[in-house]
Amino acid sequence: EKTTKTSSITYLIIAIFIMSIAAMVYPLYLTLSSYSFLKLYLWTFITSLFVSYTSDLFGLFFLAILILFFYMIIKNIERVFGTKFLLQLYFICAIFTGLVYILLMLLLQLIYGSGIIVPYGLASGALLGVICFMIFMNWNREMTFLLFFLPIRMKGRTIIIFLVLLKVVPGLLFAMGNPFYLLVYLPDLGGILASYIVHYFKFKHR
Template sequence: MSYCEFCGEQIGYLPFTCKYCGGTYCTKHRLPENHECTFELKHIPISSTTTMDSPKRYQDVVLKKTASREYLDQGPKVLKKYLKRQDKQRKKTLKTFGRSQKNAPKYNYTKILFLIIIITSIVALIFDLFGITQYIYLSLNGVFFNFAFHTFFSSLFISFSSSYFSLGSAVINLFFLFFMLFFLYFMARNIEFSYGASHLFKLYIISGLFSVLFYSLLRFGLNFYRPINIFPVYVGLAWGGIYGLISFIIFPIMNREIRALMTIIPMRITGKSFLIMIISIRLLFGLIYTAVDPILMLYYFPELGGILGSFIYYKYKFLRR
């Protein structure tokens, strides 16, 4: 027959052996907190021991009680130090996490770039209404005769062209720009996150300047058909920079399959096929309108220069490494 080492009660059933101190206890005192366990044998395997000699074991229990009380007296101090260390570590972790949140990329420069495009496009629409188009849109006529050299830069942030299209079509183009910028935002922020804000702006400006180059070459080529000094053609070339950003994302994954929302149902297509499709759509619309009037190619083909500018930037920036 076994006895509880804490209260001395005779146990008429299979006793409970504490794995932390090795003692035998009744149901009431089987938990460590109920028999003031000393945790002397914590993590050390023990064998169950029982005894018929209750008085001797009870003396050992008294000693255990004393040791337990000393342990509990020291416990709160140790626990207080432990909790203090934990609280200090928690504050340090929260402080580090707060700094990491502040330093997390917010894609501010992507937002700034898109905001500049939207504001400049709206301002260009207002200029068009007041008949001072030549001072914000790009036109070789305005450059040569009005000395509007700044339009080489301002036109890079205008999403539609003037003169040949109505105000209604310009407004529709502006709404389409909002939709396209929302789609492009996720691409542009990846460029900013991976390469930095300066890289994002350089890529956009270089792509836009190649669109300016394409426009200038085409306009000089059409000078015999519509002379520059008689027939001004005002264009906005923001789509050149936008095509440059899109194509820059595609160049590293030319032979990899990507999932694109080409129709209502997403389709899997290689990066090369996606790029060819973008160029083909632009060429198709350009050729259709060119068949109506050759001067209309100036509104569609220059943006393809942005893809060329993006490729040259990508090649000399990364492939030569």
């Protein structure tokens, strides 16, 4: 059973990395975008679950760091709650990320028109959501957080606030020049929100 569990998570991580690299070459065929609706690229609703989209090598490096954090954290979640819960948490966070992306996209296209296409992978929000679940479990405890590769001790709630600001602040700043930058930064907040909701209902009776 242990081998099966380990394999499930390992396969998920491998799938995310391979699909994310492939999306650098074929973004519109693997990520969520307006093409998913306008050109009926319906399969992208599935493939985007395993893509963290980036158009450059720096983004791929950031993804590798995120996956490394993810792998270290999921072992604790998997040990306590099991592989089934971990996979459910991942996909719930991914779906919430997609919902935020779709709502933002529809709103922006309604206001500014549909000329700009912003490909988006849902894995980044899902990975961030799973990481945040572990932080929510340690809301008032001090944790070691790597800030630009420097280990810093801070409470869980401070880390969550920092992660939210890390998405909101650049998103709003870049949106001053082009509102569609909101689609690049804000959807991941859906993963954090989903993580909080799952944590709340998981522990509300305890």
